[in-house]
Amino acid sequence: MFKRILIANRGEIAVRILRACRELEVETVAVYSTADAGALHVQFATQAVCVGPARAAGSYLNQEALITAALAAGCDAIHPGYGFLSENPAFADLCEANGLKFIGPSGAVIRQMGNKAAARALMQRHGVPVVPGSDGPVPDAKTAAALAEQIGYPVLVKASAGGGGRGMRRVDRPEDLPALFDAARSEAEACFGDGEVYIEKLILNPRHIEFQILADGHGNVIHLGERDCSIQRRNQKLMEETPSKALDADLRARMGAAAVAAARAAGYRNAGTIEFVLSAEGEFYFIEMNTRIQVEHPITECVTGVDLVREQIRIAAGLPLQAAQEDIVQSGHAIECRINAEDPRNGFQPCPGKIGFLHFPGGPGVRVDSALFSGCTLSPYYDSLCAKLIVHAPTRLEALRKLRRALEELVIEGCPTTADLCYLICYHPDFMMGRYDTSFLERHMEELLAWDPDARK
Numbered sequence: 001m002f003k004r005i006l007i008a009n010r011g012e013i014a015v016r017i018l019r020a021c022r023e024l025e026v027e028t029v030a031v032y033s034t035a036d037a038g039a040l041h042v043q044f045a046t047q048a049v050c051v052g053p054a055r056a057a058g059s060y061l062n063q064e065a066l067i068t069a070a071l072a073a074g075c076d077a078i079h080p081g082y083g084f085l086s087e088n089p090a091f092a093d094l095c096e097a098n099g100l101k102f103i104g105p106s107g108a109v110i111r112q113m114g115n116k117a118a119a120r121a122l123m124q125r126h127g128v129p130v131v132p133g134s135d136g137p138v139p140d141a142k143t144a145a146a147l148a149e150q151i152g153y154p155v156l157v158k159a160s161a162g163g164g165g166r167g168m169r170r171v172d173r174p175e176d177l178p179a180l181f182d183a184a185r186s187e188a189e190a191c192f193g194d195g196e197v198y199i200e201k202l203i204l205n206p207r208h209i210e211f212q213i214l215a216d217g218h219g220n221v222i223h224l225g226e227r228d229c230s231i232q233r234r235n236q237k238l239m240e241e242t243p244s245k246a247l248d249a250d251l252r253a254r255m256g257a258a259a260v261a262a263a264r265a266a267g268y269r270n271a272g273t274i275e276f277v278l279s280a281e282g283e284f285y286f287i288e289m290n291t292r293i294q295v296e297h298p299i300t301e302c303v304t305g306v307d308l309v310r311e312q313i314r315i316a317a318g319l320p321l322q323a324a325q326e327d328i329v330q331s332g333h334a335i336e337c338r339i340n341a342e343d344p345r346n347g348f349q350p351c352p353g354k355i356g357f358l359h360f361p362g363g364p365g366v367r368v369d370s371a372l373f374s375g376c377t378l379s380p381y382y383d384s385l386c387a388k389l390i391v392h393a394p395t396r397l398e399a400l401r402k403l404r405r406a407l408e409e410l411v412i413e414g415c416p417t418t419a420d421l422c423y424l425i426c427y428h429p430d431f432m433m434g435r436y437d438t439s440f441l442e443r444h445m446e447e448l449l450a451w452d453p454d455a456r457k
Ligand code: ADP
Pocket: 131, 156, 162, 163, 164, 165, 166, 168, 200, 201, 202, 203, 204, 206, 208, 232, 235, 275, 277, 287, 288, 438
């Protein structure tokens, strides 16, 4: 096992990783920007090093500073968390070149899966179903138009390097294609420094179903079931649950097998996620692989009892998986709400500021992953996710009731958050029935915001 791990991240995920390290009795080195000197992850770590200014480019994305800090502190591994450098193949390579274990897959695997067009092609070669679309990147709008004609409208123009819903455009009519093709391309160029795009058929009103996988360095690959992440705004997840109401045992087994095949095709090692869209007709298609721990990993931990971050660290240390596929049983039901410091009534505008009084819910089956504390400051420089509320109960109905109760207990003073919207969703008949797809939030947003949650009392 490692002696000392540097955590190249901040916020709730840094705290989550620190907790796993403490339980494994591994020492920790936190890094922070000048804006984060008082942050919780800095206080939790064995030691902490300032790696640069508030702007992430100079600190949490500063590869040289991170490697220097890790070497100076005598670390033997780096955990990247999610976001920042977690899916940066050059950073994974740089860690290894400096004798530091990167807790994640190899640079080569990240590179391969990070290009979504290339990942699609690889999956196709290995019999994993992909959304009908182009064979690899599309060079210009004219080629795109010809392809779209074959595939049938509506189509999606997607950035190969895309992430976080950016560099993606829906095209409904041929006459709109040239402008939207260019828009996707320039957004991809601006956000990712890579304008390569490809085309996929738009699956109408699908569910977003993803499978958690674990792969060790001894040839073992398992999946830990699905997460239904269909409650999204602008292609970004807001609430996730497992198991999904859309899957029966047969479909789960087929999708799980496809996810394991996908991980094997990639030569994958560590924790990863295979994302699929599931059509209303029950057909599933690979859309991308995420080569890191994900925000929504706790719901999988709740129902399987597997500590995914601990497994990540163990795998990177060369240890074999502790569970075989037949040991993985989904027990009960778990739901997560992402609590972002954003105003849902104002286009989800981020609302940084100082947190006043804070109270987190508790009791059986309630988990809060957060780096907030009373009086802390939410910096405008970073992601607006400030807490994750996760509930676990024997049945979906009990989990839903528990979530409502937990959201009623939660108090975050000082900024608007997405918690109120999550609470309203908990009372929407379609959500209650589990009848929703990725269009749910957009379709019901006005109706949800018009509700007065107190009026039902
Ligand atoms: P990103 O990497 O930017 O998150 P993804 O490829 O994971 O992009 O897609 C984000 C979301 O967009 C998915 O969760 C899904 O809701 C929607 N989406 C992606 N591809 C398709 C598709 N072919 N048809 C319908 N919806 C899609």
